Structures are given as structure tokens and as C-alpha cells.
Amino acid sequence: MCTPSQPTTSPPDRVSFSGKMAQKSASSLNPETHLLLDQPLLRLPHEVLRKIFKTSQKYVEQDSKKLSELAKDATRSATPASPDASIASINTMITRMQGLKRKMENLHDEEKLVHSQSRKRTTHLNDLYGLSSLLDDGYGKWSKVRLDRLLVDYMLRNGYSESAKKLAHEKEIDELVDIDVFLQCWSIEESLRRKSTTECLAWCQENKNALKKIKSTLEFELRLQQYIELVRERKLSEAVAYARKYLSGNFDSHKNDFHRASCMLAFPPERPGPYKDLYAESRWDHLVKTFVTTHHNLYNIPQGPLLHVALSAGLSALKTPSCHSTLPSSRSNTASSVTSLCPICSTELNDLAIHVPYGHHTTSWVEHDLVVLPNGRVYGTRRLEDLATKLGLGPGRVKDPITAEEWDSEEIRKVFIS
Amino acid sequence: MVPGPPALHTTFFHFHYITFCIPPAADGTCITTYTYTDTDTDAATLREPVDDDTSGCTMDAVEKELDRLTGRANLAGSIRDIDGCLELLVAAKAAIESDPTMTAATMAALETQLKAGFDRTNDSLKEVYTGLNKYGKALDKKFKLVNMSDYDVLSTHQPLINRAIAMHLLREGNFSIAETFIAEADLAAAVPPTLEADFRDMYRIKEALRLRDLGPAIAWAASRREQLEARGSNLEFELHRLQYVVYLFGGGEDGPRKALEYSRREFLPFQQKYLAEISQLAGALLWREKMTASPYADLLNSETAWAAVADSFTSEFCSLLNLAAESPLYIAATAGAIALPTLLKMTSIMKEKKTEWTSQNELPVEIPLPDKYKFHSIFVCPVSKEQTTDSNPPMMIPCGHVLAKDSLQKLSRSGNRFKCPYCPADSMPKDAREIYL
Numbered sequence: 001m002c003t004p005s006q007p008t009t010s011p012p013d014r015v016s017f018s019g020k021m022a023q024k025s026a027s028s029l030n031p032e033t034h035l036l037l038d039q040p041l042l043r044l045p046h047e048v049l050r051k052i053f054k055t056s057q058k059y060v061e062q063d064s065k066k067l068s069e070l071a072k073d074a075t076r077s078a079t080p081a082s083p084d085a086s087i088a089s090i091n092t093m094i095t096r097m098q099g100l101k102r103k104m105e106n107l108h109d110e111e112k113l114v115h116s117q118s119r120k121r122t123t124h125l126n127d128l129y130g131l132s133s134l135l136d137d138g139y140g141k142w143s144k145v146r147l148d149r150l151l152v153d154y155m156l157r158n159g160y161s162e163s164a165k166k167l168a169h170e171k172e173i174d175e176l177v178d179i180d181v182f183l184q185c186w187s188i189e190e191s192l193r194r195k196s197t198t199e200c201l202a203w204c205q206e207n208k209n210a211l212k213k214i215k216s217t218l219e220f221e222l223r224l225q226q227y228i229e230l231v232r233e234r235k236l237s238e239a240v241a242y243a244r245k246y247l248s249g250n251f252d253s254h255k256n257d258f259h260r261a262s263c264m265l266a267f268p269p270e271r272p273g274p275y276k277d278l279y280a281e282s283r284w285d286h287l288v289k290t291f292v293t294t295h296h297n298l299y300n301i302p303q304g305p306l307l308h309v310a311l312s313a314g315l316s317a318l319k320t321p322s323c324h325s326t327l328p329s330s331r332s333n334t335a336s337s338v339t340s341l342c343p344i345c346s347t348e349l350n351d352l353a354i355h356v357p358y359g360h361h362t363t364s365w366v367e368h369d370l371v372v373l374p375n376g377r378v379y380g381t382r383r384l385e386d387l388a389t390k391l392g393l394g395p396g397r398v399k400d401p402i403t404a405e406e407w408d409s410e411e412i413r414k415v416f417i418s
Numbered sequence: 419m420v421p422g423p424p425a426l427h428t429t430f431f432h433f434h435y436i437t438f439c440i441p442p443a444a445d446g447t448c449i450t451t452y453t454y455t456d457t458d459t460d461a462a463t464l465r466e467p468v469d470d471d472t473s474g475c476t477m478d479a480v481e482k483e484l485d486r487l488t489g490r491a492n493l494a495g496s497i498r499d500i501d502g503c504l505e506l507l508v509a510a511k512a513a514i515e516s517d518p519t520m521t522a523a524t525m526a527a528l529e530t531q532l533k534a535g536f537d538r539t540n541d542s543l544k545e546v547y548t549g550l551n552k553y554g555k556a557l558d559k560k561f562k563l564v565n566m567s568d569y570d571v572l573s574t575h576q577p578l579i580n581r582a583i584a585m586h587l588l589r590e591g592n593f594s595i596a597e598t599f600i601a602e603a604d605l606a607a608a609v610p611p612t613l614e615a616d617f618r619d620m621y622r623i624k625e626a627l628r629l630r631d632l633g634p635a636i637a638w639a640a641s642r643r644e645q646l647e648a649r650g651s652n653l654e655f656e657l658h659r660l661q662y663v664v665y666l667f668g669g670g671e672d673g674p675r676k677a678l679e680y681s682r683r684e685f686l687p688f689q690q691k692y693l694a695e696i697s698q699l700a701g702a703l704l705w706r707e708k709m710t711a712s713p714y715a716d717l718l719n720s721e722t723a724w725a726a727v728a729d730s731f732t733s734e735f736c737s738l739l740n741l742a743a744e745s746p747l748y749i750a751a752t753a754g755a756i757a758l759p760t761l762l763k764m765t766s767i768m769k770e771k772k773t774e775w776t777s778q779n780e781l782p783v784e785i786p787l788p789d790k791y792k793f794h795s796i797f798v799c800p801v802s803k804e805q806t807t808d809s810n811p812p813m814m815i816p817c818g819h820v821l822a823k824d825s826l827q828k829l830s831r832s833g834n835r836f837k838c839p840y841c842p843a844d845s846m847p848k849d850a851r852e853i854y855l
Contacts, residue, residue, distance in 0.1 A: 026786035033759035039561040042480065046554055049487070053546050056493055060543060064536040067503075071529040078525035083518035086525055090511045097507060101500045108493040115488045122484060126477040134756060134788050143752045150751060151583060155599070158576065163599035167587075170595060307579070307751070308570040313761050314754025317785040320794045321807040322855070330855055332793045334737040337651040341737070342793030343746030347610075348585045352578040356571055360781045361805055365796040366855070372814060377854045378795070390650035392691040404648070415853065416818045416840070417797060 027135050031128045037146065037310055038125060040153075043300040044178050045118045049111065054209070056107045063100040067093055120175040149176050154307040156182035159190070185295050192288045195229075197222045200291055210298055218294045220250050220257075221287060227261060228278055232269050239265065312356060319344050319358040328402050330377050331367075336401035338387045364417050372415045373400055374407055384412075480560050483553040491549025495542035503535035564762050581608040586747040588614050589736075591621045613739075620735050627728050632661045635731055645738060653734050655688050655695070660727055662699055674703055749791065757785040780805075795855040801825035801839055806855075813850040817843035826850055 074089035124145070131139050148171045155164035161183055168177050184203075191199040204211060204219040211218060223246040230239035243261065251258050264275040272279045296303050322329045323344040332342035344353045367380025377400055384398045393399060399406045510528040514521050572579060580603045587596035593614065600606055619638075626634040639646060639654035646653055661684075666677040685696050733743040742749075764783045797812045798805055799822035806812045810824045819840045821829070830836040830847040837844055 027788040030759075034755060035561065036564060036566070036758050036762065037755055039557075039563075042557055043561070046550070046557060049553075050550055052493075053543070053550055056496065056546075057543055060496065060536075060539055064539065068529075068533060068536065071525075071532050075522075075525040075529045078522045080519045080521050083514050083521045086514055086521050087511055090507055090514070090528075094504065094507045094511070097500065097504050101497060101504065104493055104497050104500060108497060111493055115484070115492070118484055119488070122477050122481050126481070129476045135790070143755070144748065146755065147748050147751045151586075154579070154583070158603075160599060160602040163595060163602050166595045166598050167592070170592065302566050304566075304570045304573055306566070308572045309566045309758070310751045310754035311579070311747075312569055312571045312754070313757040314750035314752065316761075316781050317753045317757035317787055318750060318791060318793070320796060321805055322794045325808050327808065327854055329794055331795055334740050335649065337646075337649045337653075337734065337737070340733060340793075341740070341742040343742050343744070343749040345793075346742035346746045347740070348582045348742075348746040349750060352572065352575055352582060355575060357780050358805075360784045361796045361798050362784055362803065363796075364798045365792055367795065372853050375854075376852055387650045390652055391647075399650075401650070414818055415814055415820060417812075417820050418800070418840075 027133050029128075029131055029134050029136070029139060031131075034128065035125060037150070037306050040178075040301045040306070041121045041125065041149075041176065042118060044181065045114050045121070047299045048114050048181070051207075051210075052107050052111050052114070056104060059100060059103050059107075063096060067096055070096070117175045124176060145171075145173060145176070148173055150305070150307040150310055152177040152179075153182075154305040156186070157305050159186045161186065181299060185292065188291060188295075189288050192284060192291060195284055197226055197287075200287075203291075203295075207298060211294070214294075214297060216294050217254075218290055220247070220254055221290055223247055224257060224261060225283060225287060228264070228283070231264060232279060234268065236265055311352070315344065315349065315353045315356045317359050318342070319353050319356060321358055323350070323358070324354060330379055330402060333402050335404075336387060337390060338383050339401050366417045370415045370417060371412045373398070373405070374411050375400060375403060375405055377402065378415055477560070480553075480556045483549070483556040486549045487546075487553055491546050493543075493546065495545060496539045499535060499539040499542050502538070503532055506531050506535060564766075566758075566762070569758070569761060569765065577608065580605055582747050584609045585613065586745050588617045589741070589745050591617065593618065616739055620732070623731065623735075624728060627724065627731065630664070630724070632657055632664070632727075635727070636661065638735075639731075642738065646734060649734075649737070651730075651734050652692075653730055655692050656727055656730060658684050658688070659695065659699060660723060663702075663723070666702060677703065753785075753787060753791050756787060756791075760785055797822075797855055799825050801829070811852050812855060814853045815843075815845040815850045817841055817845065820853065821850075823852070 070089060070093050074086055074093075078086045127138075128142055131142065133139065148167060152164045152168050152173070155161070155167065156177075156179065161179075164177075164182075165179060168174050168179060188199050188203055191197075201219065201222055204222065223242075227239055227242050227247060230236075230242055247254075247258065247261065260275065260278065264272075264278050267273040267275050269279050277283070293303060302309070320342075322332065323342065328335075329342070329345065331339055332345045333339040334341050343349055366378075367383065369381035370378055371381055371384065372378050379401070383401065387401050388398055391399060393406070396409045397406060398409050398412060506528060510524050513524045580599075584596055584600050584603070584605050587593075587599060588609070596614070600609060623634045623638055626632075636654070636657045639657055643654060658680075662677050662680055665680050666673050681696070681699060685692075685699075689696060736743045760783060761781075768782075796805060797820065799812075802822055802825045804810070804822060804824075806822050810822050812820050813823050813826050814820050815826070815838055817838050817840075819838050821839070826847055829839070833847050835844050835846055
């Protein structure tokens with residue numbers, strides 16, 4: 001190709017040199033930091049194991065106490081004259097002991113499932129340590145599995161349960177996702193949206209100690225809501241009885257709430273006065289949020305879908321000022337077979353990426369042997385030659401891959417970007 | 419969207435500053451601007467150590483603690499102890515039944531033995547407790563706790579994310595999952611109506627290719643001949659060429675005749691454009707017996723030839739749908755995982771310095787991505803160190819060097835002759851022209 005008007009000094013080929021150096025580091029894989037998105041994979045089962053352990057501890061504590069009492073009573077009343085009474089006590093104790101054993105065996109079965117699940121997960125994470133480059137085929141496969149995991153997590157958190165189950169099943173990643181935990185969470189969320197506190201209160205009961213430990217106000221908030229509903233229906237004496245039973249115990253920690261709750265009795269829902277917020281329907285949304293936050297805290301899982309985190313970071317890293325430009329990009333384009341569309345420019349992500357900042361760059365990144373066409377569009381020489389060959393253009397002819405304008409190669413000139 | 423003015427960068431000759439603003443004091447009177455110089459050392463602290471020796475870092479420590487849990491530190495131990503207690507009860511019952519005179523003594527012994535049995539059960543439970551704690555500590559050591567919710571700017575865009583997921587599932591050929599998802603997330607109106615049929619078509623053709631049947635691909639390419647030709651795509655010819663090779667080498671004794679017939683029938687429309695290739699294919703007839711040693715070795719009916727044709731088909735197919743060739747969701751999520759360590763480190767440094775990142779337009783730190791994740795040309799003005807945008811586009815001056823429009827205006831002041839920052843050439847600003855990358 002002809003290159004008219006050479007500059008007096010051509011800039012050194014700095015891009016390609018530093019480019020190569022940067023490329024080596026940019027494609028190396030450091031599993032230690034790369035696993036940030038994958039923590040919940042092991043943390044959640046760990047919490048499940050702790051929960052199983054605590055339940056087992058509770059069972060043993062309850063039953064051993066009861067059995068010790070039974071043994072003590074039986075010993076005290078044991079006489080050779082009435083062996084039958086002793087045998088009857090022993091039978092009671094055997095039944096109880098068998099009950100304990102059964103409960104413990106059920107827990108052990110659950111425990112074994114979680115163990116084998118955790119093993120599959122550590123193996124999956126370990127696979128990453130066998131890879132050293134982001135360009136490795138194995139990394140691509142690993143990353144596909146990660147995307148499927150992120151999608152299942154996203155679907156579960158948004159209540160698309162059937163999709164989540166189907167995806168996990170078809171991709172055979174059931175052991176790498178936590179369907180049951182999220183399904184339970186979602187069904188409680190739904191019950192709250194239906195304005196029923198029963199399910200959520202049962203959950204609080206089940207996790208009483210853990211909630212106490214993190215000083216959760218969830219149960220108080222639920223009880224307060226029950227009370228508000230009674231007041232709304234003007235069942236005032238019932239409301240007062242309810243408050244006495246369920247709210248008064250928390251008086252010290254919730255003085256202000258308590259005070260407001262009692263005063264609201266004087267304001268019917270039609271004239272809520274300063275208690276509009278307590279009567280507000282949005283309090284139910286607040287309860288849903290409080291529950292979900294508490295639930296995720298208890299299981300040590302992130303509050304939002306990890307897909308959001310991955311995409312927020314990824315969209316920004318990939319986005320350039322050209323992705324939402326009014327001018328067609330010379331490289332990211334579907335108009336020719338020598339160009340292909342950038343993922344941010346593709347329909348799937350383009351609107352979404354409007355909401356993130358674009359990537360920061362300190363050096364230019366362009367093709368080799370850049371030339372500018374008479375219409376001002378810039379391409380790498382190689383790309384233009386490729387296209388000319390594929391199109392079977394005559395010798396010395398070039399075509400703009402995007403606009404399809406055609407020129408004699410005399411008309412193009414070199415451009416220097418470093 | 420036209421990107422707004424680059425509020426983040428203050429341009430000052432060849433130095434590069436990022437400006438952070440400390441939020442105003444509580445009384446709202448004092449707004450301090452803190453300037454953070456983006457020198458090499460500062461940038462380096464944000465980057466992960468690259469040539470770290472990671473050979474010693476595996477999941478070993480975590481797996482070792484998991485071994486403890488599956489080995490001894492589980493409920494099996496306490497169940498054994500409970501079994502022991504059951505045996506005690508059964509034995510005591512038998513003892514009393516066989517010798518009622520021993521009732522009191524047996525019962526007293528039972529009480530003591532049961533107590534010991536429960537102590538053993540509790541000891542076994544303690545082992546589980548210790549094991550779980552150690553496992554938890556190993557996890558803490560392996561995974562630093564980070565608050566990733568800091569880095570979620572998409573929580574209010576669920577419909578757009580849903581659409582991206584639905585399109586991803588269709589593109590990956592997961593039609594039944596996509597159908598369930600579109601129903602559950604109520605996306606029927608958001609996803610292009612013909613997309614599913616299009617991708618079903620694509621997978622039908624790809625499946626045929628996998629089974630070594632070129633027919634459906636050739637039919638598809640022929641029906642889009644004009645579009646493909648305008649794009650400069652050789653797909654149709656490549657498919658025919660592979661079919662010819664398949665006949666030539668897979669057709670047994672009859673192969674050469676079939677290949678010849680095929681070439682006479684199908685190569686006609688391509689004769690002008692692919693004359694050289696076609697004569698090469700004709701030449702291959704002669705070399706059939708010792709193809710691997712021939713000049714036509716790369717035409718062989720090989721795995722790579724089939725894979726190349728399949729890739730080329732997928733890419734052409736997606737381009738004609740005006741979509742990227744590989745799933746954007748996959749690429750973005752992967753790029754996100756690569757970028758995350760750097761971004762979280764940046765966030766934590768900014769928190770430490772109590773600064774806030776003020777621009778919504780541009781990330782404050784560069785993310786090193788492998789080349790295959792770079793899809794656009796990037797031009798960073800050598801003078802202002804800013805990336806060019808629609809409002810500040812790249813301008814080429816007559817010597818062939820390129821500057822951002824704003825820099826050019828600053829250099830030339832009121833339209834005067836100025837010297838190129840790269841070479842001794844002088845230029846007039848009016849001779850600069852906008853270029854499109």
C-alpha cells in the first residue's frame with residue numbers, strides 16, 4: 001500500500017512492545033484473588049453445618065436431661081419387689097433413647113450430604129489452581145460453570161425458582177448451588193408479601209439463639225406488625241393483650257417504638273396523625289427487607305446477587321466511550337466479516353451498560369500499521385487487505401468494511417498513534 | 419448516549435491527576451478537594467502482584483479441615499455413644515428380668531453408666547464443634563471477607579438483566595430453560611420475538627455439522643448469499659470446499675468421481691472469485707493417495723477443518739442477527755471476575771483515604787484485561803492523557819500524528835500555527851481532520 005507524506009520522524013513502536021509486556025501480566029491467572037466471587041460456595045454450607053450441629057446439641061441436651069431424670073426417679077423407686085415398674089421405666093427410657101438416635105441419624109444424613117457437597121465445591125475451586133492463564137481453554141470452561149452458578153443464584157434470589165432448578169439440573173451443577181436455602185427464604189418472603197407473619201415467626205423461633213447473638217430486631221418488628229394489624233382492625237383490647245404478651249419483654253431495647261405503638265391506639269387508620277408510618281403498607285416491604293438481610297447474614301451470604309457484582313465490574317472493564325457513541329465503531333461492527341461486535345455494543349448488554357462508567361486507559365490500544373481512509377475512518381492495514389482479498393477486489397483497491405465505500409489504495413494514508 | 423464531559427480528569431500538561439472530593443463537613447461549609455496523583459507507584463499498589471509464586475497456594479488447608487469433618491468430626495461419633503447407652507438400657511432390662519433381686523443395684527449402676535454415656539456423647543459433639551471451628555478458620559484464612567455489595571450499581575435494573583439472561587439462554591441453546599425463565603420473569607415482550615426460532619435454526623445446523631452433514635449449512639448460506647457476499651464472507655464457498663474434500667476422501671473408490679461431479683455442479687457461481695482455490699481443489703484429485711505429504715494437506719477432512727467451518731458459521735449467523743459472536747453475558751461476567759480484585763482494592767484504598775470517586779463516567783483505575791477482551795480501538799491523547807469521546811474526538815494533523823480535539827485547541831490557542839508534540843512539523847489547526855476509530 002502506498003503511504004504518502006511520511007512524517008519526518010516516525011514515532012517508535014512503543015505500543016507493541018509495552019503491549020506484549022502488559023499482555024503477559026493481563027492474561028495470568030491468580031486463583032487467590034480470582035475466587036472473590038466464589039466464597040459463598042463454601043461459607044454457606046459451613047453455616048448449614050453449624051446449624052445442624054446446634055440442633056444436634058439441642059437434641060442431646062434435652063433428651064439427656066430428661067433421660068437422666070427418668071433414670072434418677074427409677075433408681076429411687078426401684079425395689080426388688082417391683083421389678084416390673086423398673087422394667088417399665090427402662091422401656092420408656094429405651095423409647096426415648098431410640099427417638100434421640102433417630103433424630104441424630106437424620107441430622108447425620110443431612111450432614112453427610114453437606115459434606116459431600118462441600119467436597120465437590122472444594123474440588124471445583126481447586127480446578128482453578130491447575131490453570132495458570134486466562135487464555136487457557138480450561139479457564140473458559142471453568143468460567144462457564146461460574147456463570148451458570150451466578151445465574152442460578154440470581155434466579156433464586158429473585159424468585160425464579162423453576163428456572164433456577166431447571167438450569168442447575170440441566171447443567172449438572174446441583175451440588176454447586178444452594179437451592180433449598182434460597183427456596184425457603186423466598187417462600188418466607190412471599191408469605192410476608194401476603195401479609196402473613198406466621199412463617200417468618202416460625203423461622204425466628206427456629207433460629208432463636210443465632211438471632212439473639214446478632215441482636216436481631218426482626219422478631220420484634222414482626223410482633224409489632226401483628227399488633228399494628230390488630231389496631232388497624234380496631235380490635236383494641238386484643239391489641240393491648242398482644243402487646244403485653246409479645247412486645248413488653250423488649251421494652252428496654254425498644255422504648256421509642258413501644259411508646260409510639262401505645263399512642264397509636266388513639267389514632268384510627270383513617271386519621272393516622274403522626275402514626276402514618278406505622279399504618280403504612282410499606283412497612284410490609286420493610287419487613288421483607290429486614291428478613292432477607294437477617295437471613296443472608298445468618299447464612300453468611302452476600303446481600304445482593306453476585307451476578308450484579310460480576311456484571312458491574314465486567315461491564316465497566318469492557319466499556320469504552322465508543323460503546324454508546326453515535327458514530328459506528330471501526331472494529332466493533334457486524335457490517336463485515338473482518339469485524340465483530342463487542343459484547344457491550346450487542347443488544348443483550350447495551351442498555352444495561354449505559355448505567356456503568358467506562359474503563360480507564362492510560363495508553364492507546366490500536367492495530368498495527370494504521371491507515372486512514374478518505375472518509376476519515378481508521379483501520380489496520382491487515383484488516384483492509386483481508387477484506388479486499390475476501391471480496392475479490394481488484395489489485396490496489398480497498399473497501400471500508402463499515403460504510404462499503406471503495407477507493408484506490410493511492411488515496412489512503414498512514415496515521416500514527418502511540 | 420453521548421458521554422458527558424470527562425469530569426474526572428484535570429488536564430495539566432503531561433501529568434495526570436485524578437480528583438477526588440472529600441464530602442463536605444457536617445456543617446456543610448467546607449468542601450475540600452483532595453488531589454491524588456496517579457503516578458506509577460500509586461498505580462502499582464492497585465495492581466495485583468503478577469509473578470507471585472502460587473505453587474504453594476491451593477485449597478489444601480481447607481480440604482484438610484474438610485477431611486477432619488468427614489473423618490472424625492461428625493455426628494457418627496455421638497450416634498455410636500447413644501447406641502452404647504441403648505445397649506446399657508437393654509442389658510439392664512435383661513439383668514432385672516433374669517434376677518429381680520438385683521433391681522435396685524442394677525438401676526443404680528444404670529444411672530451412673532448412663533451419665534457416663536452422655537458425657538461421652540457430649541465429648542463427641544465437642545469434637546464436631548472443634549472441627550467446624552477449625553474449618554471456619556481455614557475458610558476465613560483462604561477468603562478475605564469483602565463487602566461486595568459496595569460494587570453493585572445494577573440493583574435497580576432487573577428488567578434489563580433479565581432480558582440479557584433470556585437472550586443468553588437462547589443463544590446457548592438452552593431453550594427449555596429459556597422458556598421457563600421467560601414465563602417466570604414475564605419477559606415475552608422484552609425478548610426479540612424471532613430470536614428463539616433463529617437460534618433453534620442455528621443449533622439445528624450446528625448439530626448437523628457435528629454429525630458431519632454440511633447440507634443444512636450450505637442451504638442456509640445459499641439463501642443468504644448476497645448478505646454474506648456483501649460482508650466479504652467466504653462461508654458458502656468454504657462449506658462447498660469441505661463437501662468436495664469429504665467426497666474426495668470419504669467416498670471410497672467412487673470418491674474422485676463424486677468430487678468431480680460435485681465441483682462441476684456447485685463451483686460454477688464461485689469460479690470467478692475463487693479461481694485459484696478451485697484449481698487447487700482440482701489438483702487435489704491427483705494427490706489423493708498421499709494427501710498428507712501433498713501441497714493440499716491443509717484441505718484434509720480434519721477435526722480442525724470442521725471446527726473452523728462451525729466457528730465461521732456461528733460468527734456469520736450471529737453477525738447477520740446483529741449480535742456479538744460469543745455470549746456477551748459470559749464475556750462480561752468473566753471480565754468482571756478478572757476486574758474485581760483490582761476494583762475492590764481500589765474501593766478499599768479510597769475508603770482508607772476517605773475519598774470518594776466523583777465521576778460516574780470513567781473508572782478511576784485501569785483494569786488489565788487479556789487482548790481477546792478488547793474489542794474497540796482506544797485512543798488516549800498523548801497530551802491530555804484522556805480517552806477521546808464523541809465530544810472530544812481524535813484529530814489527525816498533517817504529519818500523521820493524532821491528538822484529542824481539546825488538546826489541539828489548547829496547543830494552537832486562537833487558531834495559530836503550532837508544533838506537533840511528536841515531531842518538528844508545524845501545523846495549522848484548520849488542517850487537522852477528525853478521524854474515526
